[in-house]
Amino acid sequence: MEPSRLRDGLRAAAPLALAPILFGASFGLLAGDAGLGWAGAILMSATTFAGSAQFAAASILDSGGGAAAAIVAALLLNALYVPLSVSVASIFPGSRRRRLVESQLIVDESWALSGRGGRFDYHVLVGAGLLFYVLWVAGTALGTVAGDLLEPNAIGLDAAFPALFLALLAPYLRSRRALAAALLAASITFVLIPFTPPGVPIVAAGVSCLLGLRR
Amino acid sequence: MSTGWVVVLIVGAVTVLFKAAGPVFIGRRPLPPRLLSLVEVLAPAMLAALVVTQAVGGDRQLVFDERLLGLAAAVIALRLRAPLIAVMVAAAATAAVVRLLT
Numbered sequence: 001m002e003p004s005r006l007r008d009g010l011r012a013a014a015p016l017a018l019a020p021i022l023f024g025a026s027f028g029l030l031a032g033d034a035g036l037g038w039a040g041a042i043l044m045s046a047t048t049f050a051g052s053a054q055f056a057a058a059s060i061l062d063s064g065g066g067a068a069a070a071i072v073a074a075l076l077l078n079a080l081y082v083p084l085s086v087s088v089a090s091i092f093p094g095s096r097r098r099r100l101v102e103s104q105l106i107v108d109e110s111w112a113l114s115g116r117g118g119r120f121d122y123h124v125l126v127g128a129g130l131l132f133y134v135l136w137v138a139g140t141a142l143g144t145v146a147g148d149l150l151e152p153n154a155i156g157l158d159a160a161f162p163a164l165f166l167a168l169l170a171p172y173l174r175s176r177r178a179l180a181a182a183l184l185a186a187s188i189t190f191v192l193i194p195f196t197p198p199g200v201p202i203v204a205a206g207v208s209c210l211l212g213l214r215r
Numbered sequence: 216m217s218t219g220w221v222v223v224l225i226v227g228a229v230t231v232l233f234k235a236a237g238p239v240f241i242g243r244r245p246l247p248p249r250l251l252s253l254v255e256v257l258a259p260a261m262l263a264a265l266v267v268t269q270a271v272g273g274d275r276q277l278v279f280d281e282r283l284l285g286l287a288a289a290v291i292a293l294r295l296r297a298p299l300i301a302v303m304v305a306a307a308a309t310a311a312v313v314r315l316l317t
Contacts, residue, residue: 022300036219047227052258056265057222063272067218074226077261079254081233083246089237099238106234159285159310160303162269165262166289167302172259181256182263189267194276198268205264212256213249 009127012113019109020132021139026164027054028143029150029157034062038144045140049107049133052168053077056202059161065199072203084111091122105129177212184208285310 024045031041036058048054053074060070085106091114092099105126114125172178185205192201237243246254270286271277285306292305 019298019300026303034219035217036223040219040223044223044227047223048230050230052262052265053226053230056261057226059265059269061219061222063268064274067221070222071225073261073265074222075229075233076257078226078230078233080258081230082236082241083251083254085234085237086241086243086246087237089241089243092238096239100231100235103235103238104231154311154314156281156285156307156309156311156314158269159282160307162266162282162286163289163292163303163306164299165265165269166286167293167299169259169262169266170293172262175255177252178256178259181260185260186263186267189264190271190277193268193272197275198272201272202261202264202268205260206257208260209253209257212252212254 005123006127006130008121009110009113009124009129010131011127012116012124013110013128013131016109017131017135020135021142023051023164024136024139024141025143025146026157026160027051027058028140028145029147030055030062030143030161031058031140032144032147034058036061038141041144042137042140045137048074048078049104049136050078050081051108051136052165055161055164060199060202063198065197069197069199069203072206073199076203076206076209081106084108087111088114088120088125091120091125093122102126105133107132177214181208181211184211281310281313284313 027045028041031044032038036044044054056077057070057074060073085103088106088111092102107129110125110129110132113128114121169182173182185208188205188208189201192204270282271279288309289302289306292302297305
């Protein structure tokens with residue numbers, strides 16, 4: 001890979017560099033609270049490398065939900081990576097092993113940046129993905145350290161997470177089907193919270209994706 | 216093995232396969248349209264469910280507290296097109312200040 005082209009990706013991603021550090025740090029903080037420990041938190045950032053699924057899993061564990069609910073919710077969120085990954089399948093060169101490794105750098109932001117020019121650019125995806133990956137893992141490590149020094153609720157961290165999920169949700173709501181599915185999912189969750197163990201309402205809300213099949 | 220590690224390992228392993236789906240397993244063949252439309256609304260559905268549990272979820276009960284004021288601040292910040300991190304800070308600061316005052 002030519003280093004000059006890779007630099008294009010780094011340059012495209014640089015203005016967004018603060019976000020993965022701060023989000024990584026808040027994930028590290030939450031994961032520490034949820035009992036993943038510093039090693040678990042860092043390993044999750046290094047292997048899963050997908051913000052919303054990691055936050056979902058950690059917040060379900062933090063609120064006392066079981067492993068099954070945390071796993072199902074995180075994987076339902078990450079299912080979106082299958083179509084994203086297929087959309088960029090043809091730009092990855094080289095051996096199977098190299099494609100397996102480099103495809104791990106697909107994340108919402110690197111995917112979006114790489115498609116800005118009208119068609120997907122391999123160097124931008126890998127360069128941006130690499131920068132986000134390093135900062136995300138480093139941010140997570142920072143957060144696990146900070147978690148030992150801070151009292152999360154005193155700084156309003158528990159209120160920051162619904163805001164985070166709302167901000168991640170907002171761009172989807174322009175589509176009517178997504179809006180309908182979101183409203184149904186929110187209602188299912190609201191109704192089930194008093195009756196089921198934590199985590200179950202979120203997984204149950206997954207059935208509202210069946211609305212996607214309606215024309 | 217603790218619950219946390221089980222979650223970390225399984226979610227990590229399956230996500231690696233999801234991300235490799237195109238370049239390694241499926242190639243450029245398009246996904247069936249019905250599957251695609253299902254997956255497209257999965258993320259908004261799960262995120263909406265997470266907003267609700269994080270905002271009003273308690274231990275098998277609905278809890279209405281400072282988190283809702285934080286969420287209101289987040290809605291305002293989003294309307295003002297604030298960046299993601301500013302939306303989170305607005306919510307956290309609102310909840311923290313209200314807690315300090317009450």
